[in-house]
Amino acid sequence: MLRPLAIATAALGAVACTSMSTTALASEPAAPAAAQTAAITYTLPDLPYAYDALEGAIDAKTMEIHHGKHHAAYVNNLNAALASEPALAAEPLETLMAKISTLSPAIRNNGGGHYNHSLFWKLMAPAGQGGTPSAELAADIDATFGSMDAFKEAFNKAATGQFGSGWAWLVMTDDGLKITSTPNQDNPLMDVAAVKGAPILAVDVWEHAYYLQYQNRRADYLNSWWDVVNWNEANSLYAAAK
Ligand SMILES: [Fe+2]
Numbered sequence: 001m002l003r004p005l006a007i008a009t010a011a012l013g014a015v016a017c018t019s020m021s022t023t024a025l026a027s028e029p030a031a032p033a034a035a036q037t038a039a040i041t042y043t044l045p046d047l048p049y050a051y052d053a054l055e056g057a058i059d060a061k062t063m064e065i066h067h068g069k070h071h072a073a074y075v076n077n078l079n080a081a082l083a084s085e086p087a088l089a090a091e092p093l094e095t096l097m098a099k100i101s102t103l104s105p106a107i108r109n110n111g112g113g114h115y116n117h118s119l120f121w122k123l124m125a126p127a128g129q130g131g132t133p134s135a136e137l138a139a140d141i142d143a144t145f146g147s148m149d150a151f152k153e154a155f156n157k158a159a160t161g162q163f164g165s166g167w168a169w170l171v172m173t174d175d176g177l178k179i180t181s182t183p184n185q186d187n188p189l190m191d192v193a194a195v196k197g198a199p200i201l202a203v204d205v206w207e208h209a210y211y212l213q214y215q216n217r218r219a220d221y222l223n224s225w226w227d228v229v230n231w232n233e234a235n236s237l238y239a240a241a242k
Contacts, residue, residue, distance in 0.1 A: 039082075039089040044068075044075045045118055053126045057224040059213045067121070070208050074113030074185070081106035097189035112185030116167060120204050125230035134235040136242075137200075144177045155179050155201070156222045165206040170234075171197030172241035181205075198241035201234050 047067055052060035081104060082089040088096060088103070093115055100108045124130070133141065138148065145151035151170075159168035162181040169180050171188045173195060180188060180195035188197050203225055210221035 039086060040092075042075050042078050042093075042114055044072045045121070047121050049124075049126060054124060054228045056127060057228040058124075058210070058221075062208075062210065062212045065212075066204075066208055067117075071113070071117040074110045074117065077106060078110035078114050081110060094189060097187065098191055100186075100190040101192050108190075109185050112187050112190065115189070116185055116187050116202060116204070119199060119202055122233050123202055123230050124225075124228045125232070127227045130228065130230040131232040131235070133231050134238065137231075137235055137238045140177055140238070145179075151179075152226060155203075156219065159203055159205050159222050160219050162205055168203050168205060169195075169199055170201035171195060171199055172238065173197035198237065200237045200241065201229065 044067075047063070050060075051063040051067070054063060085107075088107070093111055096103060096107060096111055097115065100111070103111075132138075133148070141148055141151045145154055155168060155170060158179050158181045162168060162183070164183065166181055166183045167185075167187065169182065169188055171178055171180060174197075177200070178195050178197065180193070182188065182190075182193060186193060187202075188195055188199055190196075203222065205218060205222075210218065214221040
């Protein structure tokens with residue numbers, strides 16, 4: 001069984017913009033349902049490192065534009081899309097993902113964009129600081145894909161094979177670890193995803209993630225990306241998903 005995702009709403013840069021009293025007397029009438037839910041305003045999370053911290057794999061200008069412009073736009077557009085949807089605005093982002101087929105393209109694209117990028121930043125670390133796969137995760141990867149090298153090859157194949165913009169993922173499903181890819185800002189939490197599960201690793205293969213340094217050489221970007229994977233974060237996600 002999949003456990004709830006390890007990414008807390010707070011970690012996604014979500015802020016409740018109204019507060020509730022917890023001191024109401026028992027004799028008081030119950031508050032209307034609408035007053036018991038607080039609308040969420042999403043905010044751009046800080047990067048957990050400097051823009052130039054991933055140099056060698058990803059240049060500082062790409063990181064600055066990617067975080068400060070692209071991710072910021074997803075946050076702003078998500079808030080705008082939810083402004084006229086107060087009921088949806090009170091639900092955690094993960095809940096919206098699970099019923100995304102019923103929601104607007106704006107919520108799908110920008111909610112996915114905010115979720116995916118918030119995860120992506122945490123799944124990278126300066127080279128040499130991201131640790132190594134835990135014994136448990138490494139053993140599962142070996143058992144599932146044959147070896148770590150075979151896993152990386154299959155992951156890179158999914159990432160290079162994603163036509164146009166999208167993402168590649170390692171996810172924990174009810175049937176174990178699987179590699180998948182998604183178009184645009186879709187992700188494995190969405191009810192529309194071909195492979196659903198809890199993300200363990202994710203890589204952004206939109207051109208905005210690599211074009212300044214690598215131009216059209218997505219495969220070169222992916223090969224360098226492994227140098228800045230934050231395995232410590234992946235290990236935590238794996239432990240939570242088990
Ligand atoms: Fe991106």
